[in-house]
Amino acid sequence: MWRAATEQDLQWMDAFLRDHIQSSMFLLGNLRDFGLDSDAPYGLKLWVLEQGEGVFAISNSGSILMQAPDASSEVWRAASGLIAGRDISGVLGDMPQVRSFAKAAGLNDADMMLDSDDLGFRLELCDLNVAPRAGDRLIRLADADRSLVEHWRGIYNQEAIGMDPETAATTARDDIAKYVDNDSHRVLVSNGMPIAMTGFNTRLPEVVQIGGVFTPPEHRGHGHARHAVALHLAEAKRDGIERAVLFAANEAAAKAYRAVGFQPAGKFTLMLFQNAQKIRTLYVEART
Numbered sequence: 001m002w003r004a005a006t007e008q009d010l011q012w013m014d015a016f017l018r019d020h021i022q023s024s025m026f027l028l029g030n031l032r033d034f035g036l037d038s039d040a041p042y043g044l045k046l047w048v049l050e051q052g053e054g055v056f057a058i059s060n061s062g063s064i065l066m067q068a069p070d071a072s073s074e075v076w077r078a079a080s081g082l083i084a085g086r087d088i089s090g091v092l093g094d095m096p097q098v099r100s101f102a103k104a105a106g107l108n109d110a111d112m113m114l115d116s117d118d119l120g121f122r123l124e125l126c127d128l129n130v131a132p133r134a135g136d137r138l139i140r141l142a143d144a145d146r147s148l149v150e151h152w153r154g155i156y157n158q159e160a161i162g163m164d165p166e167t168a169a170t171t172a173r174d175d176i177a178k179y180v181d182n183d184s185h186r187v188l189v190s191n192g193m194p195i196a197m198t199g200f201n202t203r204l205p206e207v208v209q210i211g212g213v214f215t216p217p218e219h220r221g222h223g224h225a226r227h228a229v230a231l232h233l234a235e236a237k238r239d240g241i242e243r244a245v246l247f248a249a250n251e252a253a254a255k256a257y258r259a260v261g262f263q264p265a266g267k268f269t270l271m272l273f274q275n276a277q278k279i280r281t282l283y284v285e286a287r288t
Helices: 007-019 025-034 073-082 095-105 146-161 165-182 224-238 251-260 281-286
Strands: 002-004 044-049 055-059 063-067 088-094 112-124 136-140 185-190 193-203 207-210 243-248 263-277
Touching: 002 073, 007 025, 007 044, 007 055, 025 044, 025 055, 025 063, 025 193, 025 207, 044 073, 063 095, 073 095, 088 095, 095 263, 112 146, 112 251, 136 224, 146 165, 146 193, 185 224, 193 224, 207 224, 224 251, 243 251, 243 263
Parallel strands: 063 088, 207 243
Antiparallel strands: 002 044, 044 055, 055 063, 088 263, 112 243, 112 263, 136 185, 185 193, 193 207
């Protein structure tokens, strides 16, 4: 049913994942950056279904990713057996697939740091709506006050992911360092004052996935995040990017993205566990 992916599978996997790009950006980005069987924290161990019907993966850091739209509960039980005994930190992907896998793997009763079904959106950048605002400009994250953006990211990690304050702050420092190295994020400055942050979680030649959008509490309610996203996408469009995808955690964010031109496109689920989970072999065998 599932077999280990090989180098010969990379071509069809790329085409298959791009056909389902809305919920495949993390898989595509990791494959591009690390290939098969990398030792890097985000490197992946991958399995595939025959005839190009699905991809299943776990990163070295314990994140499970998947793309198999037509998989049955039997297929997901078989997938869970592949990683029985491995530490699992989270599961993310297309909502119906993640929910089916989690049920088959017996993960639904775990204590969650985050368990969210987010609205998906996509935008062809030819339809991007950028309303001009005097005094606003984007700067690279490397040019922003480092302590300020680390503080912002710490708040984001608490609000959006559910981390405790100490973990959120520590993770924020690592996050910002990575974003600076990748030149993936921008800060919106209005009349000389930093007021919002936006970024691309993954960037491919033709499409970007937006992530890490944040406005500090004192500046919320004025459309700053929306404008930051629009300006960053305008920059990407000038660089030849054709499409953007994202996931909105709440209706307020969804409203802002619609104003930029985004259209609904499915749902994306993110499950993050309070503590690493292990799939029990006996559980899988009992349900097979």
